[in-house]
Amino acid sequence: xxxxxxxxxxxxxxxxxxxxxxxxxxxxxxxxxxxxxxxxxxxxxxxxxxxxxxxxxxxxxxxxxxxxxxxxxxxxxxxxxxxxxxxxxxxxxxxxxxxxxxxxxxxxxxxxxxxxxxxxxxxxxxxxxxxxxxxxxxxxxxxxxxxxxxxxxxxxxxxxxxxxxxxxxxxxxxxxxxxxxxxxxxxxxxxxxxxxxxxxxxxxxxxxxxxxxxxxxxxxxxxxxxxxxxxxxxxxxxxxxxxxxxxxxxxxxxxxxxxxxxxxxxxxxxxxxxxxxxxxxxxxxxxxxxxxxxxxxxxxxxxxxxxxxxxxx
Amino acid sequence: xxxxxxxxxxxxxxxxxxxxxxxxxxxxxxxxxxxxxxxxxxxxxxxxxxxxxxxxxxxxxxxxxxxxxxxxxxxxxxxxxxxxxxxxxxxxxxxxxxxxxxxxxxxxxxxxxxxxxxxxxxxxxxxxxxxxxxxxxxxxxxxxxxxxxxxxxxxxxxxxxxxxxxxxxxxxxxxxxxxxxxxxxxxxxxxxxxxxxxxxxxxxxxxxxxxxxxxxxxxxxxxxxxxxxxxxxxxxxxxxxxxxxxxxxxxxxxxxxxxxxxxxxxxxxxxxxxxxxxxxxxxxxxxxxxxxxxxxxxxxxxxxxxxxxxxxx
Numbered sequence: 001x002x003x004x005x006x007x008x009x010x011x012x013x014x015x016x017x018x019x020x021x022x023x024x025x026x027x028x029x030x031x032x033x034x035x036x037x038x039x040x041x042x043x044x045x046x047x048x049x050x051x052x053x054x055x056x057x058x059x060x061x062x063x064x065x066x067x068x069x070x071x072x073x074x075x076x077x078x079x080x081x082x083x084x085x086x087x088x089x090x091x092x093x094x095x096x097x098x099x100x101x102x103x104x105x106x107x108x109x110x111x112x113x114x115x116x117x118x119x120x121x122x123x124x125x126x127x128x129x130x131x132x133x134x135x136x137x138x139x140x141x142x143x144x145x146x147x148x149x150x151x152x153x154x155x156x157x158x159x160x161x162x163x164x165x166x167x168x169x170x171x172x173x174x175x176x177x178x179x180x181x182x183x184x185x186x187x188x189x190x191x192x193x194x195x196x197x198x199x200x201x202x203x204x205x206x207x208x209x210x211x212x213x214x215x216x217x218x219x220x221x222x223x224x225x226x227x228x229x230x231x232x233x234x235x236x237x238x239x240x241x242x243x244x245x246x247x248x249x250x251x252x253x254x255x256x257x258x259x260x261x262x263x264x265x266x267x268x269x270x271x272x273x274x275x276x277x278x279x280x281x282x283x284x285x286x287x288x289x290x291x292x293x294x295x296x297x298x299x300x301x302x303x304x305x306x307x308x309x310x311x312x313x
Numbered sequence: 314x315x316x317x318x319x320x321x322x323x324x325x326x327x328x329x330x331x332x333x334x335x336x337x338x339x340x341x342x343x344x345x346x347x348x349x350x351x352x353x354x355x356x357x358x359x360x361x362x363x364x365x366x367x368x369x370x371x372x373x374x375x376x377x378x379x380x381x382x383x384x385x386x387x388x389x390x391x392x393x394x395x396x397x398x399x400x401x402x403x404x405x406x407x408x409x410x411x412x413x414x415x416x417x418x419x420x421x422x423x424x425x426x427x428x429x430x431x432x433x434x435x436x437x438x439x440x441x442x443x444x445x446x447x448x449x450x451x452x453x454x455x456x457x458x459x460x461x462x463x464x465x466x467x468x469x470x471x472x473x474x475x476x477x478x479x480x481x482x483x484x485x486x487x488x489x490x491x492x493x494x495x496x497x498x499x500x501x502x503x504x505x506x507x508x509x510x511x512x513x514x515x516x517x518x519x520x521x522x523x524x525x526x527x528x529x530x531x532x533x534x535x536x537x538x539x540x541x542x543x544x545x546x547x548x549x550x551x552x553x554x555x556x557x558x559x560x561x562x563x564x565x566x567x568x569x570x571x572x573x574x575x576x577x578x579x580x581x582x583x584x585x586x587x588x589x590x591x592x593x594x595x596x597x598x599x600x601x602x603x604x605x606x607x608x609x610x611x612x613x614x615x616x617x618x619x620x621x622x623x624x625x626x
Contacts, residue, residue, distance in 0.1 A: 174487035179526070208512075212495060213489075219529075
């Protein structure tokens, strides 16, 4: 694999958790030409990373949150990660009409690291209604050498007034067969306080994924809400989602990732088998159902084919 | 074990699913003396069953629903069940002041049946606020000879205007490691339509159990709501909860219980191990935390000690 990138997901902002809104109101200019396949193929790895980190279609606190989260991962975990080795036309892609665009950045963990890989991404799509669909995501998968949960953050925004938030530390084990696991990572850590906080906001309504698999894979402390109505999505992300996402990420990095478990061979096999199902299902069912509709079959096949090498291995 | 009771949970009403409310408005007179330990010890099995089936502290559609559900189980499954062998002072019990009372009726499956046991119960408690807490429940556990889900129905009513409803077919397997199980019992059956219906009622709000274990053990189609406010609990139970509970019970009896799976030895061991944890946790954590507070340690020890023989075996 390639050498470690020194600047993966490097933020052009130096954002604290509680930032003045003036710092995050800027929206970088965005040139569609950057997304053509030939253009992407000529870009260097650093160029592609910078373009990914622009999150060009979201602004304000949504953009600042993602930059902050990804920068934090880079700062604290970067030395454990390879550089992104996705082909340029998988790091940036669009459909034939240019109405849907996406960018992915994937960094595998070093052989000595407990991180399997970290994937950041964004998708922008102009909906027939005239509104914009913007999805930003960070997911981090660990190796079977540790049983600490995976990390998942998804923000799905439709227009300026509607947001779906999914934030979870995804369990690696069946919480019924392994009650000690439930206790260690979810009960003793009081992770549920974040869910209580976000679900208790007057602007938040519980969100039920239409996928029973998604509901089953998440932890009992998962935050799944749709946000809208009374206050703006901008305010809710800034005042509530951002601090909570950072706290959960910090907990995940500090408490989960650094705590090396004594995982025996049998347990490793179990984790590898369960993780394998989770990752394959994510590509086949989750992405596999939406990517062809958004980007057409050819682009979807190209992107998902490459991702399968990481998710399906 | 004893012979099969011919009249377990026999209803004194012949209730259809859509009943005239005049049929269910009667509330039987209730004598406290029936609950004294010495009195209970002298009652015959039929007497105790009849008293259990009175559900003396709930009325209207709540009572009628429970009578209907339990009568349905008796009619369709009674020939597969032993008679209730709980000691009389576990079939009926109360605390020292008489402010909390309960009744349990447990029937084990015959050796030839796939039913492990069926437990019906009710608890009544006068709260310090002056309101009455009434819990009615039916849970049915299956043997490891089938992998069909368990059945769970809980109605927790505080006063006339507040209800918590839990209705679920509880999975026997980890839904991530066994995606075919998720498909067979939850996706292909469209069980989620009932959750969508109940959760969509304007009077219903999602209910999150404070227990992470309870959240984890339930299926992704579980109905967990608190009901109150706009319409009366009475109307919501009659028009929505009752029909849905009957449909889920009928599905469980018809589709799950009657479909004998080819469960191999290894799978049986897995099911037995997972079921064992579920049942032991129910007694130790769920009932074990609430019974001493409601009934005092002596009564709790007596009742839970007997239940442990069924749940912990």
